[in-house]
Amino acid sequence: MEINNALGRRKTAVARVYLTAGTGAMTVNKKDYKTYFPTLSLQIAANKAFEVTNTVGQFDTTIHVDGGGTTGQADAIKLAISRALVKHNAELKPVLKVAGLLTRDPRMVERKKPGQKKARKRFQFVKR
Numbered sequence: 001m002e003i004n005n006a007l008g009r010r011k012t013a014v015a016r017v018y019l020t021a022g023t024g025a026m027t028v029n030k031k032d033y034k035t036y037f038p039t040l041s042l043q044i045a046a047n048k049a050f051e052v053t054n055t056v057g058q059f060d061t062t063i064h065v066d067g068g069g070t071t072g073q074a075d076a077i078k079l080a081i082s083r084a085l086v087k088h089n090a091e092l093k094p095v096l097k098v099a100g101l102l103t104r105d106p107r108m109v110e111r112k113k114p115g116q117k118k119a120r121k122r123f124q125f126v127k128r
Contacts (some may be wrong), residue, residue, distance in 0.1 A: 004087045008080025010105050013068030015076035019084045022060030024050075028077070030066060037074060045074040049082040052099045053092045079104060 017078045026046070028036040037043050043061040051054045061081065065073045082101040096102050110119040115122055 002088075004084045006080045006083035006087060008076040008078065008083060008104075010075035010079065011068045011072040011108060013065060013072035013076040014064055015065040015073065015080045017063040017077065017080035017084050019059045019081070019088060020062075021058065024057035024059065026061045026063070028063045033063075037070065039070075042070055042074040045071075046081075048079045048099075049085055049096065049101050052101065053085055053095055055085065055092075058065050075105065 002021065003011050008015045008017065014080075024034040028046075033046055034043060036122070037046060047056070050059070054098070063077055065077060067073075068076070078101060082096045086096065093102070112119055115123075
């Protein structure tokens with residue numbers, strides 16, 4: 001039984017994915033992924049790498065995800081699964097690369113600056 005693991009990040013979310021040959025069961029933080037991600041768009045995002053490579057139902061995935069919100073976590077899982085699939089079979093890399101699933105999204109929350117209300121929003125200007 002071969003186990004492939006990979007790490008994926010998005011915003012402040014970190015996902016660790018463990019792939020084993022199996023029937024297609026996916027657990028996220030010891031829960032079924034459909035209960036962890038209640039919306040269909042997040043479930044589709046988490047399964048995107050399997051659909052692109054036509055490997056749906058071939059691997060059991062155990063996922064530990066931490067930090068961020070639900071969208072960031074789903075995107076971190078998507079990247080981690082893609083990386084684990086490439087570790088398992090290097091021939092899948094061009095397909096995943098064309099689909100944009102091997103690119104780490106570098107966008108992070110901009111920090112708040114002193115003397116301002118938020119990162120870019122300023123306090124209201126007073127003329128007199």
